[in-house]
Amino acid sequence: MQFIDIKTIHARSADTIDAAVAKVFEHGRYINGPEVYALEAALGEFLGTPDKPLHCVAVASGTMALEIALRALGIGPGDEVITTPFTWISTAETIALVGATPVFADIELETYNIDSKEVEKVITARTKAIIPVDLFGQMADYPALEAIAQKHGLKIIEDAAQSFGAEQNGRKAGSAGIVATTSFFPAKPLGGYGDGGAVFTADPELAETIRAVTNHGCKERESHYVLGTNGRCDSLQAAIIHAKFPNFRDEEITLRQQVGARYSEALKDYTTVPTIHPGNTHIYAQYTIRPKNRDSLGAALKAKDIPSAVYYRKPLHQQAVFADLPCAKKDFPNTDKASQEVISLPFHPYLTADDQDRIIETVIEHEMAT
Numbered sequence: 001m002q003f004i005d006i007k008t009i010h011a012r013s014a015d016t017i018d019a020a021v022a023k024v025f026e027h028g029r030y031i032n033g034p035e036v037y038a039l040e041a042a043l044g045e046f047l048g049t050p051d052k053p054l055h056c057v058a059v060a061s062g063t064m065a066l067e068i069a070l071r072a073l074g075i076g077p078g079d080e081v082i083t084t085p086f087t088w089i090s091t092a093e094t095i096a097l098v099g100a101t102p103v104f105a106d107i108e109l110e111t112y113n114i115d116s117k118e119v120e121k122v123i124t125a126r127t128k129a130i131i132p133v134d135l136f137g138q139m140a141d142y143p144a145l146e147a148i149a150q151k152h153g154l155k156i157i158e159d160a161a162q163s164f165g166a167e168q169n170g171r172k173a174g175s176a177g178i179v180a181t182t183s184f185f186p187a188k189p190l191g192g193y194g195d196g197g198a199v200f201t202a203d204p205e206l207a208e209t210i211r212a213v214t215n216h217g218c219k220e221r222e223s224h225y226v227l228g229t230n231g232r233c234d235s236l237q238a239a240i241i242h243a244k245f246p247n248f249r250d251e252e253i254t255l256r257q258q259v260g261a262r263y264s265e266a267l268k269d270y271t272t273v274p275t276i277h278p279g280n281t282h283i284y285a286q287y288t289i290r291p292k293n294r295d296s297l298g299a300a301l302k303a304k305d306i307p308s309a310v311y312y313r314k315p316l317h318q319q320a321v322f323a324d325l326p327c328a329k330k331d332f333p334n335t336d337k338a339s340q341e342v343i344s345l346p347f348h349p350y351l352t353a354d355d356q357d358r359i360i361e362t363v364i365e366h367e368m369a370t
């Protein structure tokens with residue numbers, strides 16, 4: 001059994017992927033090829049509507065997407081950006097990379113997402129933005145966060161690297177905030193076959209700046225008007241993601257929700273299953289539980305050849321690279337508890353009922369015996 005069965009997901013779109021990739025070899029435009037724009041149009045339409053698509057810029061990774069979003073908003077030295085310490089390092093790393101200061105706010109234990117009440121406590125005159133992360137595949141509390149952002153004149157950057165395909169009150173992950181980012185790292189809900197990402201916004205001027213920053217700060221060749229980088233998504237990667245997207249949209253989103261619901265129904269009386277906030281759907285980038293003892297559960301699963309993983313064992317305020325941040329010395333009790341207790345179970349849209357039952361049985365046995 002695999003933690004994520006990427007081969008089965010591939011098999012569902014193998015023919016269209018082969019054809020799309022072959023087309024790139026035929027035209028040979030490996031950078032800025034038509035596949036890049038086709039992917040951007042498809043994703044922008046998915047997050048918006050056919051008559052009002054979001055602007056989408058395909059980029060080299062989810063990390064690059066965050067850096068480009070921050071640069072495009074003009075965030076840099078002297079600015080503070082509030083984010084969660086319970087996330088993948090990219091979220092805080094990119095804040096520091098553009099010269100701004102990451103400021104951590106603790107999470108809600110129920111959803112593992114940033115707690116808006118904690119955000120409000122750490123706002124200062126230097127705060128410019130908030131980067132909520134839709135951790136494990138469920139959107140953060142945007143209604144509350146947007147009210148705070150509006151009150152204090154802050155910008156919201158949604159880190160939707162784990163939530164692509166999820167929704168909140170009918171609004172899709174990747175459409176919250178003034179700008180949103182996602183990742184197509186192979187293990188993400190919509191995974192590519194290498195690194196890739198995207199930046200989304202409804203603001204046409206901001207979209208133009210994002211596109212410029214992604215491509216060395218130019219609108220026209222060799223006329224560089226903002227400080228940019230090479231943040232582009234290449235044509236082959238765009239072709240693959242674009243070819244995989246219809247099956248993701250039409251089949252995998254529903255299957256993921258069914259697999260997640262089946263886990264929760266079977267496990268809810270025995271362990272702490274994911275809490276879905278009212279109005280949210282969950283895309284389960286990870287299916288994460290808090291058992292009585294994750295190490296013994298991990299061992300019990302392993303004894304039956306069932307893989308598991310821990311995201312995240314060491315939260316960002318404890319990472320050496322952030323030791324000098326003033327906020328690193330603060331207490332984040334919910335983050336600490338989560339990082340000590342969480343474990344993620346095998347999850348993908350084609351997880352069979354038999355395999356899932358074996359996992360469920362092992363978890364229940366462990367929880368009853370512990």
Ligand SMILES: *Cc1c(COP(=O)(O)O)cnc(C)c1O
Nearest residue numbers: 061062063088090133161183185
């Ligand atoms: C994966 C991830 C990223 C970074 O994406 P890459 O494509 O790996 O650079 C950023 N934020 C979160 C929350 C992630 O899970």
